[in-house]
Amino acid sequence: MSARPEDTAPTGPAARGFDLVIRASRILTPAGIVSAEVGIRAGVITRIEPLGSGLDGVSTIELTADETLIPGLVDTHVHVNEPGRTEWEGFASATRAAAAGGVTTIIDMPLNSIPPTTTARALELKRSVAQGQCFVDVGFWGGAVPGNTAELRGLHDAGVFGFKCFLLPSGVDEFPPLEPAEMEADMALTSGLNSVLIVHAEDARTIDRAPAAAGDHYDTFLASRPRAAENLAIADVIERARRTGARAHILHLSSSDALPMIAGARRDGVKLTVETCPHYLTLTAEEIPDGATAFKCCPPIREASNRDLLWQGLTEGVIDCIVSDHSPSTLDLKDPANGDFAVAWGGVSSLQLGLSLVWTEARTRGISLERVLGWMSTTPANLARLTRKGRLSVGSDADMAIFGAEDTFVVDARKLNHKNPITPYDGRTLTGVVRMTFLRGREVDGRTPTGRLLRRGT
Structure with a gap:
């Protein structure tokens, strides 16, 4: 196990100014994994020197040979649900789970809270509720729904990181979908703001024509959400982004069929x-x-076969990042008594498990930890333009985790920090354990919330 910070007396002038020094033979930096010492002052990485340089700090941590110091993960797709549906998930439980999984920054989705984050007033309410509860840093997306185009500039000025829309019913009445023409109008506005529109891209008309989900057989549910629905919606997003010049982001891609058109759009x-x-x-x-x-x-x-092609899309750079889409609910909404896929809430709870899940699969495919952290830390930070997050480099926030890449554990849903103990991974053996998480150079202890509420540009 990692050594805990030692309460040693400073040496030299103010211990060279470092509050904490971490020494390790494996530190994941933008240059790759190196042996180094990291000096942290006032929550910021201020020095990275070769191992043996002798940096001094008020506290020192020496990593063991089987541990890697990694940048804290950035998860830009989390449904916290507070206020309004706090029994589904809340800021305290969600951010505690995030920290346990090495996630040091989340960006909250504008639904399923009540009210949704579709006005500056609703954003302020959500921020007031989150204040003082968060164990990691938290930012917020705004929502684009029919009739609120005039609200987007106010949300932007209030610090949201961009705007989310649906192209089909979202599952909650207070967050209705945009028609394609409305989406294009909002794209034109967000382009002028130098913001981004993030899109749940499934075509409503295609799903309306598909067989209805019914009963407890998964194949009937799968048939009710065909790949064609994603493919058509993504094609529409591409063409409207092309016309407006807007930044667009496709959420939770599941159809590998769309990869060639995405690659082609980027080339254009x-x-x-x-x-x-x-x-x-x-x-x-x-x-x-x-x-x-x-x-x-x-x-x-x-x-x-589709899963394999998604991995190929990641390794080829067509897919940019991996985020949780943590979308929890109370147990009853999953209809455990009947197991009816038509009735159950659609969402997977995995915020605490993301790194271990992806690393377990990636290592069997010969994919390095560096690439995994690129997809789960650096690139999501770039998407949100969080310039001080997602990397261990001088000038970045000292958001880090100590990762035991060879450790294994069995998922027990009852022991997760998510508010409701349900996950499809219950009982699964995973590789890779987060042993400690740091936010701005301080260990996240799960008792004292030190997370900050972020605004665009921070």
Whole structure:
């Protein structure tokens, strides 16, 4: 295990000014994994020197040979749900879970809270509720819904990181979908603001024509959310982003069919980024038992062959990042008594498990830890333009985790920090354990919330 910070007396002038020094043979920096010493002052990384340089600090941590110091993860797709549906998840429980999984920054989605974050007033309410509860740093997306175009500039000025919209019913009445023409109008506005529109891209008309989900067989649910729905919606997003010059971001890509058109749009200069999620990279439709509604999410988990192509899209750079889409609910909304996929809430709880899930799968594919952290830390930070997050480099916030890459554990849903103990990963053996997490150079202890509320540009 890692040594705890030692309360040693400073040496030299003010211990060379470092509050904390971390020494390790494996530190993941933008230059790769190096042996180094990291000096932290006032919550910021101020020096990185070769191991043996003798940096002094008020406290010192020496990592063991099997530990890697990694940048804190940045998860730009988290549904916290507070206020209004706090029984689903809240800021304290969500951010405690995030820290336990090495996530040091989250950006909260504008739904499923009540009210949704579609006005500056609603954003201020959400910020007031979150204040003093957060164990990691928290930012906020705004919402784009029918009739609120005039609100977007106010939300932007109040510090949201961009705007989310749906192209089909979201699952909650207070956050309705945009028609494609409305989406284009909002893209034109966000382009002028130098912001981004992030899109749940499934085509409503295609889903309306698909067979309805019914009963406890997963294959019927899968047929109700065909790949064509994603493919058509993504094509529409691309063309409207092309016309407006806007930045657009595709949320939770599950259809590998869309990868060629995404790559083609990028070659044409369309400002398009794409994410996928751990559940699409680690689970397959073939393995989902009857009635196992913990696996239900929208868009759905697809076949093993599709999963392999998503991994290929990541390694080829077509998919930019991996984020959780942590979308929890109370247990009853998952309809455990009947296991009816048509009735159950669609969402996967995995905020605490993301790094271990992805690393477990990536290492079997010969993919390095450096690449995994690029997808889960650096690139999401770039998406949100968080210039001080997502990397261990001089001038960055000292948001870090100590990771035991060879450790294994069995997921027990009852022991997770998520508010409701349900996850499709219950009982699964995973590799990679977060042993300690630091926010601005201070260990996150799960008792004292020190997270800050972030605004765009911070």
